[in-house]
Amino acid sequence: MANEILEEHINKDYEWGFTTNIDADEAPKGLNEDIIKFISAKKNEPEWMLEFRLKAFRNWQNMVEPEWAHVSYTKPNFQDIIYYSAPKPKKELASLDEVDPELLKTFEKLGISLEEQKRLSGVQSNIAVDVVFDSVSVKTTFKETLAEKGIIFCSFSEAVQDHPELVKKYMGMAVPPTDNFYAALNSAVFTDGSFCYIPKGVRSPMELSTYFRINASGTGQFERTLIIADEDAYVSYLEGCTAPQRDENQLHAAVVEIITHKNAEVKYSTVQNWYPGDKDGKGGIFNFVTKRGICLEDNSKISWTQVETGSAVTWKYPSVILKGNNSVGEFYSVAVTNNYQQADTGTKMIHIGKNTRSTIISKGISAGFSNNSYRGLVQIKKGASNARNFSQCDSLLMGDKCGAHTFPYIEIKDKSAVVEHEATTSKIGEDQLFYCKQRGIDNEKAIGLIVNGYCKEVLNKLPMEFAVEAQKLLAISLEGSVG
Amino acid sequence: MISIKNLHASIGDKEILRGINLEVKAGEIHAIMGPNGSGKSTLSSVLAGREDYDVTEGEVTFNGKNLLDLSTEDRAREGLFLAFQYPIEIPGVSNINFLRTALNEIRAYHGQEEMAAKDFLALVKEKSKLVELDAKLASRSVNEGFSGGEKKRNEIFQMAMLNPKLAILDETDSGLDIDALRIVATGVNKLKSKDNATIVITHYQRLLDYIVPDFVHILYKGRIVKSGGKELALEMEAKGYDEIKKEFEIAD
Ligand SMILES: Nc1ncnc2c1ncn2[C@@H]1O[C@H](COP(=O)(O)OP(=O)(O)OP(=O)(O)O)[C@@H](O)[C@H]1O
Ligand SMILES: [Mg+2]
Numbered sequence: 001m002a003n004e005i006l007e008e009h010i011n012k013d014y015e016w017g018f019t020t021n022i023d024a025d026e027a028p029k030g031l032n033e034d035i036i037k038f039i040s041a042k043k044n045e046p047e048w049m050l051e052f053r054l055k056a057f058r059n060w061q062n063m064v065e066p067e068w069a070h071v072s073y074t075k076p077n078f079q080d081i082i083y084y085s086a087p088k089p090k091k092e093l094a095s096l097d098e099v100d101p102e103l104l105k106t107f108e109k110l111g112i113s114l115e116e117q118k119r120l121s122g123v124q125s126n127i128a129v130d131v132v133f134d135s136v137s138v139k140t141t142f143k144e145t146l147a148e149k150g151i152i153f154c155s156f157s158e159a160v161q162d163h164p165e166l167v168k169k170y171m172g173m174a175v176p177p178t179d180n181f182y183a184a185l186n187s188a189v190f191t192d193g194s195f196c197y198i199p200k201g202v203r204s205p206m207e208l209s210t211y212f213r214i215n216a217s218g219t220g221q222f223e224r225t226l227i228i229a230d231e232d233a234y235v236s237y238l239e240g241c242t243a244p245q246r247d248e249n250q251l252h253a254a255v256v257e258i259i260t261h262k263n264a265e266v267k268y269s270t271v272q273n274w275y276p277g278d279k280d281g282k283g284g285i286f287n288f289v290t291k292r293g294i295c296l297e298d299n300s301k302i303s304w305t306q307v308e309t310g311s312a313v314t315w316k317y318p319s320v321i322l323k324g325n326n327s328v329g330e331f332y333s334v335a336v337t338n339n340y341q342q343a344d345t346g347t348k349m350i351h352i353g354k355n356t357r358s359t360i361i362s363k364g365i366s367a368g369f370s371n372n373s374y375r376g377l378v379q380i381k382k383g384a385s386n387a388r389n390f391s392q393c394d395s396l397l398m399g400d401k402c403g404a405h406t407f408p409y410i411e412i413k414d415k416s417a418v419v420e421h422e423a424t425t426s427k428i429g430e431d432q433l434f435y436c437k438q439r440g441i442d443n444e445k446a447i448g449l450i451v452n453g454y455c456k457e458v459l460n461k462l463p464m465e466f467a468v469e470a471q472k473l474l475a476i477s478l479e480g481s482v483g
Numbered sequence: 484m485i486s487i488k489n490l491h492a493s494i495g496d497k498e499i500l501r502g503i504n505l506e507v508k509a510g511e512i513h514a515i516m517g518p519n520g521s522g523k524s525t526l527s528s529v530l531a532g533r534e535d536y537d538v539t540e541g542e543v544t545f546n547g548k549n550l551l552d553l554s555t556e557d558r559a560r561e562g563l564f565l566a567f568q569y570p571i572e573i574p575g576v577s578n579i580n581f582l583r584t585a586l587n588e589i590r591a592y593h594g595q596e597e598m599a600a601k602d603f604l605a606l607v608k609e610k611s612k613l614v615e616l617d618a619k620l621a622s623r624s625v626n627e628g629f630s631g632g633e634k635k636r637n638e639i640f641q642m643a644m645l646n647p648k649l650a651i652l653d654e655t656d657s658g659l660d661i662d663a664l665r666i667v668a669t670g671v672n673k674l675k676s677k678d679n680a681t682i683v684i685t686h687y688q689r690l691l692d693y694i695v696p697d698f699v700h701i702l703y704k705g706r707i708v709k710s711g712g713k714e715l716a717l718e719m720e721a722k723g724y725d726e727i728k729k730e731f732e733i734a735d
Contacts, residue, residue, distance in 0.1 A: 429571070430535075431571045432571050432572075432573055434531075434533055434534075434555065434571075435567065435570075435571040435573070436573075436581075436585075437532070437554075437555035437556045437559065438531050438532075438555060438556075438558075438559050438564075438565050438567075439559055439581070439582075439585035439588075439641065439645065440556050440559035440560045440585045440586075440588040440589040440592070440645070441556060441584055441585050441588050442554075442556045442588065443556075445584060445588065449573070449576050449580070449581065449584060450573060450576065452575070452576070453573055453574055453575025453576035453624065454574065454575055455575070456574075456575035456576075457575075
């Protein structure tokens with residue numbers, strides 16, 4: 001498989017680096033209460049939503065940007081960012097046919113043809129997509145098909161209008177607006193994102209997916225995703241992201257919250273491919289994201305799978321609070337850094353309920369001059385009897401100018417807990433490369449094979465289409481890194 | 484097939500090959516024997532193109548091409564195959580996927596299309612039968628967790644799949660039980676044709692009962708010090724290397 005994948009991608013540049021010329025409706029630069037009111041008014045939000053934002057903003061003003069992560073970068077100037085940018089529709093859209101053709105072209109380039117999606121609607125196995133372009137959600141597909149099952153899948157803004165009781169009840173439950181600096185910022189200025197509610201007893205008949213795209217320059221992207229799985233519900237959720245190639249650093253500070261009720265399960269998969277900056281470390285996205293799920297009730301399960309290849313700086317710890325008894329949290333991660341990229345990523349597994357279990361599999365790959373850190377917390381609270389955790393953190397180094405670091409934190413307050421931690425660091429083996437080459441496989445393909453093999457446990461967790469995309473990305477991200 | 488003239492190779496300051504001369508023609512089987520550390524594996528690594536070694540002198544012609552000018556992968560694509568003394572593990576990469584990649588790379592080099600999945604699987608079936616390789620091993624990760632004998636058998640399976648012009652088998656017999664030895668040897672014999680050649684590196688005459696060599700060479704301290712027919716192997720097994728060592732003793 002790696003074969004075809006690599007052949008398709010001989011181009012070493014960031015392929016998704018194009019921009020789209022679309023008229024945008026933008027807020028003026030800078031951040032203050034007026035901007036927040038502007039955003040809220042643009043979205044025609046109810047009073048309670050504006051209150052939520054302003055409260056978060058006031059909190060944020062008293063917070064300091066965290067510095068504990070193993071990354072260094074020039075802090076963004078928060079007054080120099082545009083907090084709202086929407087592709088300007090030519091008129092009110094009645095159907096997909098009226099979407100700006102430029103926008104449709106962008107999606108085609110990205111490999112998501114909404115036309116195709118529309119034609120295929122009704123096909124059970126397809127994927128429903130919500131597309132967030134800069135600050136707003138431009139199109140959600142399959143909405144009607146899903147509605148038949150009672151599934152709500154729409155943009156966050158729509159959810160605020162149409163399902164305020166659900167948004168009010170769950171927003172901020174997993175990630176309170178005061179949680180951390182970036183989460184507070186997001187809570188104040190978030191512009192859109194996806195909302196998903198799976199009702200009692202329903203298994204989503206298709207994968208749900210959000211595609212994020214930062215397009216306009218000078219903007220930040222602050223989207224929020226909220227996923228709720230009611231009793232006995234199941235959904236697999238995918239998130240993809242790209243951005244144009246720009247010399248400036250752009251800020252992406254998202255919040256994702258997942259809540260599972262009794263016996264419910266949510267699988268959340270991300271292939272993160274924000275623009276990483278050029279080979280000298282110029283430009284690229286600052287990806288400061290808070291993702292957290294709560295297994296609110298018994299026997300529920302949340303699993304995060306992420307393949308992180310993009311961004312100049314990544315700061316991200318998808319976590320699970322295991323509150324319900326017998327609940328299960330999983331974190332499967334591949335993080336690749338090349339050139340001057342920096343990633344500090346990992347997870348937190350907070351065991352509160354009895355018989356809760358968590359698994360952490362982290363595969364870091366560092367190349368070039370990059371730095372790649374795993375940071376993880378396993379916390380077993382008092383009363384979380386028979387809690388179990390297994391963590392495995394592997395680092396693979398390519399070359400000798402990059403760094404791999406592991407920061408595991410373990411806090412155990414219940415004696416019955418069983419916590420296992422394994423960590424390995426290896427260099428991509430000259431022996432393995434020679435062996436491949438002796439069989440006729442060239443250097444780049446050999447690296448692709450070896451790296452995909454190394455990440456297999458994580459890639460196997462991804463839905464099929466995503467796994468293929470992820471393999472391609474891994475190979476491309478590492479091209480030219482050993483040789 | 485291959486013509487090696489006055490080949491010198493060193494690692495760091497240490498010269499390991501000190502003037503190897505060897506001519507192998509299509510259809511021939513050559514055996515190379517010699518005490519531990521004499522340079523047998525080094526010779527095969529240098530021919531295969533391992534970059535740790537510096538070739539300081541000499542020439543190697545392979546099918547009319549200057550072998551030393553070719554990259555490691557191009558040597559393989561030209562038909563040079565090395566069955567490793569210590570096969571390498573590649574976790575997470577299935578044997579099948581590995582071989583399919585290799586085979587298609589070789590085909591692409593020769594301007595051939597990728598092999599259709601169906602034909603490839605048929606080939607896997609045919610060739611695994613040849614070395615009686617357990618079907619499960621074909622789908623497991625390359626050599627990962629294989630027993631010593633399974634790894635060796637897998638090398639011959641790969642050789643059968645890739646159908647090289649010149650195969651160098653570096654102590655493929657070591658670690659094989661008697662049955663496996665016979666199976667592997669039978670496989671090698673079945674793959675033999677008038678168009679390909681094999682170099683068998685071994686310590687044991689026993690293998691040469693199954694794979695009968697046309698020539699036997701004794702490598703000692705980086706040189707071929709003696710060559711002969713298959714009876715030379717018997718002679719060495721009976722007498723050991725003492726005489727050779729005395730006769731060709733040289734300073735390191
Ligand atoms: N990478 C290396 N670094 C240092 N010395 C090396 C290296 N590779 C080989 N040598 C040395 O070169 C000599 C020849 O080694 P080689 O492995 O070719 O011997 P061999 O004939 O295959 O031995 P055996 O029968 O034990 O397999 C030995 O002295 C060995 O220690
Ligand atoms: Mg040897």
